Amino acid sequence: MPYGDGIAYVQEETSAQLLCQALDPARWRDVVGAPVSRTVQNSLYSSQCVLDNAALAMEVSTERFPLEEIGPRLETVHGRPARIGADSETSMHGAVELLPAADPESREGMNLYVRAVAKQGAAPGLPGVVRRTLDALVPAILTDKPKTPGRPVTFEHTEPVEGVALLDLPTPVQARVLCSALHDESGTGPTAHETRLGVTSDCLVVKSGETRQARLDIEYELRDSMGGEFTIAGLPARVNDDEARIVLRTVPGEPSGTIYHVLVLWRQGLGVAALRDWAGAVASLLRIGPETPVPAGTDRPKRPTAFACGPRFDTDPALLKPGPVIPVDGGEFVLATSPSGEIVTCDTGNGSSGANGPYQFPPGVKTSPAARQGVSNKPGHLGWGWAAPDVAKVEIVLSDGQVVPAQVVGGAYAYYTPNLDFMAEATVRAYDAAGNRIG
Numbered sequence: 001m002p003y004g005d006g007i008a009y010v011q012e013e014t015s016a017q018l019l020c021q022a023l024d025p026a027r028w029r030d031v032v033g034a035p036v037s038r039t040v041q042n043s044l045y046s047s048q049c050v051l052d053n054a055a056l057a058m059e060v061s062t063e064r065f066p067l068e069e070i071g072p073r074l075e076t077v078h079g080r081p082a083r084i085g086a087d088s089e090t091s092m093h094g095a096v097e098l099l100p101a102a103d104p105e106s107r108e109g110m111n112l113y114v115r116a117v118a119k120q121g122a123a124p125g126l127p128g129v130v131r132r133t134l135d136a137l138v139p140a141i142l143t144d145k146p147k148t149p150g151r152p153v154t155f156e157h158t159e160p161v162e163g164v165a166l167l168d169l170p171t172p173v174q175a176r177v178l179c180s181a182l183h184d185e186s187g188t189g190p191t192a193h194e195t196r197l198g199v200t201s202d203c204l205v206v207k208s209g210e211t212r213q214a215r216l217d218i219e220y221e222l223r224d225s226m227g228g229e230f231t232i233a234g235l236p237a238r239v240n241d242d243e244a245r246i247v248l249r250t251v252p253g254e255p256s257g258t259i260y261h262v263l264v265l266w267r268q269g270l271g272v273a274a275l276r277d278w279a280g281a282v283a284s285l286l287r288i289g290p291e292t293p294v295p296a297g298t299d300r301p302k303r304p305t306a307f308a309c310g311p312r313f314d315t316d317p318a319l320l321k322p323g324p325v326i327p328v329d330g331g332e333f334v335l336a337t338s339p340s341g342e343i344v345t346c347d348t349g350n351g352s353s354g355a356n357g358p359y360q361f362p363p364g365v366k367t368s369p370a371a372r373q374g375v376s377n378k379p380g381h382l383g384w385g386w387a388a389p390d391v392a393k394v395e396i397v398l399s400d401g402q403v404v405p406a407q408v409v410g411g412a413y414a415y416y417t418p419n420l421d422f423m424a425e426a427t428v429r430a431y432d433a434a435g436n437r438i439g
Contacts, residue, residue, distance in 0.1 A: 003170055004146060007141045015047065015061065019137065036058070060137070066109075078096075094133075095112060098112055116130050116133075148172055171201045176197065181282050181285040181286045184285050213264070215264050219260045220259060248262065393430070393431040393435070395428075404416075
């Protein structure tokens with residue numbers, strides 16, 4: 001994230017991704033007190049990072065509400081207003097103010113929100129877990145990088161940010177980037193236009209009575225009445241006489257369905273062919289293009305043999321080495337590695353997809369034949385890991401003696417079992433092409 005306070009301005013799906021990735025697995029273990037899985041859950045109106053283990057479940061998100069809703073006692077976390085209180089007999093929640101309320105009368109500031117639920121009755125340690133989580137996350141998500149342009153948003157010519165997807169920028173920056181693309185495509189400077197920037201990734205440009213608009217929408221389903229189906233900038237799109245809707249990203253919805261992040265480009269009176277050409281020119285200036293395969297329920301498109309899934313943050317995608325797609329019973333894993341040795345996974349099965357990681361293997365791991373990692377994917381466990389070049393077969397041996405075969409592709413492996421909790425003990429066995437045990 002190129003903006004120090006950007007997490008307070010980004011869309012909720014981006015915020016949830018940032019929160020899940022803000023701490024590495026070892027740091028999350030220290031904060032929570034035990035290993036946890038991390039999953040981003042999305043609905044049309046909210047997204048959160050969900051952490052889970054056998055003892056508790058925890059939701060972490062950025063939300064706008066009056067801080068006093070948490071409880072009467074005002075505290076501070078890293079010098080910021082905060083409150084921690086009981087949410088029920090078995091849960092605690094807390095919040096830290098990231099941005100004060102824009103309207104003093106509403107008192108609704110943007111907050112970092114944490115809610116922890118004990119799975120086995122009352123847990124006296126929950127307040128400490130909530131406090132430690134807030135204390136660990138605030139310095140991780142608020143940095144000394146440049147601040148996000150505040151509101152009201154004023155126009156300033158802004159290029160797309162290299163290495164950061166348009167959808168992952170703070171919304172005021174998105175508005176500026178959208179306006180800049182509309183101005184650049186027109187071939188005239190902003191002084192020749194009336195420019196209106198919205199607070200929710202929206203730009204309206206008016207010149208000599210002609211209106212052009214660019215905005216970012218979130219939808220649960222694409223409108224079938226939107227017109228013909230096309231491809232713009234390599235992305236699926238629908239175009240009619242006045243409007244082009246380009247699908248920038250899809251994420252799975254909870255409890256079901258697919259959420260579409262859509263770029264809407266509006267210009268009246270061009271006709272389908274001319275509007276499609278104009279939308280393509282604007283899309284080129286926005287530097288948008290395919291990010292991940294688009295899930296379409298059970299009829300998912302055939303996946304490429306290699307694909308780099310993320311990370312969308314902190315690592316230049318150009319530096320990622322695409323890894324293999326590994327088919328397993330519970331879904332599919334896409335792997336990618338960076339020059340620093342980080343490995344990124346994209347779980348595309350069991351109703352979830354998106355970048356997980358990056359994970360940095362600890363020193364010495366790559367000297368072993370195979371190293372086990374994994375992410376929880378209820379019910380059961382989708383696991384993955386790095387395999388040495390001479391490893392042709394990997395088995396996961398569970399504590400009860402059950403042997404789970406893994407699929408090995410391109411120096412990595414993945415497996416699925418419905419009977420293994422993420423925290424359970426398991427042994428990795430590696431074999432060469434002749435069937436000889438390695439290590």
